[in-house]
Amino acid sequence: MKSCSESYRRAGVDITAGYRAVELMKQYIARTMTENVLSGLGGFGGLFELPEGLKKPVLVAGTDGVGTKLKLSFLLKRYDTVGIDCVAMCVNDVICCGARPLFFLDYIACGKNVPERIAELVKGVSEGCVQAGSSLIGGETAEMPGFYPEDEYDLAGFSVGIVEKGRIIDGRGVREGDRLIALPSSGVHSNGFSLIRKVFDLDRISKEEAEEPLALLGGRSLGESLLLPTRIYVKPLLSLMERVELKGLSHITGGGFYENIPRSIPDGLGARIRKRDVRVLPIFRLIEERGEIPERDMYNTFNMGVGMTLIVSREQEEKALSLLLGMGLSAYSLGEIVSSREKLLLE
Template sequence: MVSYKDAGVDIEAGNEFVERIKPFVRSTFNENVVGGIGSFSGAYRLPSGYKNPVLLASTDGVGTKLRLAIDSGKFDTIGIDLVAMCVNDLICNFAEPMFFLDYYASEHLDIKNASEVVKGISQGCKIAKCALIGGETAEMPGIYKKGDFDLAGFSVGIAENDEVDRTKFVNEGDTLLALKSSGIHSNGYSLVRKLFFEKLNMKFDDKFDRSNLIDTLLEPTRIYVPEFLKFKDKINALAHITGGGLVENLPRVLPDGLGANIYLKNLEIPYVFGYMSKYVEQSEMFRTFNMGVGMVIIASKENAKFITENSDAYQIGEIVKGEKRVNLI
């Protein structure tokens, strides 16, 4: 007789995993969560107080940053990245994140490692003020190699219908503010890995800036939901700076006839990007990485002053008449 376990899938391990992560999941619940853990789907009440609400959804992964987490055996922060990549997109359409779901697929379920990942997801959800209301775990021997797994995240937020399209709120003369990134975030890691580990032959525990290299590279993506909620009534538009960098992401919130001037001398570029710039062309750096700017706020001059006085945001440029593009000056 052949069992499912003989084929590489351990149902009991899956059940044990669910029990282990329940405290992490429950810690993200709020008054809008309906029911608990273990049903066929997650349920969430729509918040009250909206005049004409619309739901917005975002999904993402963490790219090949996951490869570094797997190879280094460091799983405590990659879940934060997963949440960040979804909720940071939602707030660019003025959606307040409500709930999050994850998908964890592996060759074989390692309960300890998977629990660390979900713990990180729950931490990210708490920062983003959203509930982790469900997820799925799949063991797929024959699809994934031994020790490998993949992650996907899904988040839903709510916004007023007339606030979703931010381009109509952007005006000539508005100020561009940078909210600092925590590092590389979760984009460009194929280039990162090729540079540090193939070209330069560096090791995870090599000293780099003020920590080990692997700790720098796995620094979790910053979640900007707290800043969004704090300054929502003073923000004209937001741009999440991910793959494509400033030059490709900022134009997504610009109306026709307006462009953005960014002054390079104003940018506070972290050490890791300065180091990589010794080996990578500047144009490639700005098309691949956030260069220290994780989120751009567009605000009127008056509101920009208030935001900079009450956060780590700082001015990097302005909105000008012209082609819908970013000018690096």
């Protein structure tokens, strides 16, 4: 007998819609499968066989959500990109330890399960997993009427990666004179949206206003610029690690420069960065001007155009930059490590 419940449907939960959503998302999940995945869709748990070849493998886990950037997804009725953000926020953290992301699980909570919308969300998650070389081995969609409005949802997930114990990147090898390299962001990524919503009054703006092209943004609309998905740095960084010693990595998320760059630097040392060397993206200039936000707050909230920072020795800086440029990343020298009681010297 086919699973169904008319009583549950009258209470607001349509389990048949859940089955339909699973059927729609199967094609996207299939793109992420690797030989290490031992389970199919629909089991009680996702099975993943650890890769061979590591002497002392260490698992590294990271979890995150998309945050209030989802409000923009609701406004624009665009659901196929925020899943990339969800994956990116997790795998970009995991790679900071030097770990290769193995698999990902997502969690979607919604007021009403619209199968086509859920499938679009999972399409984005799957795309993020493909970009990270990670398998989407499971997830959960929870229909919660009365808790979420019918047209709204939340999206979160977690990543598990693996690294050889002797190759963990933890900043302990950072020395005075080492160099800081910037990897450009695609835009705002997935942080600071509570402030952005206030600056642009996104809770009251119309869809038409959000989609109006702006010259300052190169003809892109505000909505399109803000909804650009978080860049995933996993594959180029894994490739770089094979040829260059990375002493420290920082994913620039909430808290901006001031909170995240110091996390990869030992006590007694600091990163000296000149503001004129930061390649600030136009969207941040617009946010700063429109919101009359102090420069210090901008650097303590947003990535300002720098999605990741790397620490390498002075001798390997040129090689690292050349390799990254060859991978299509417009990496550039951002600063240097100096002896300091303050871990960030932004001058």
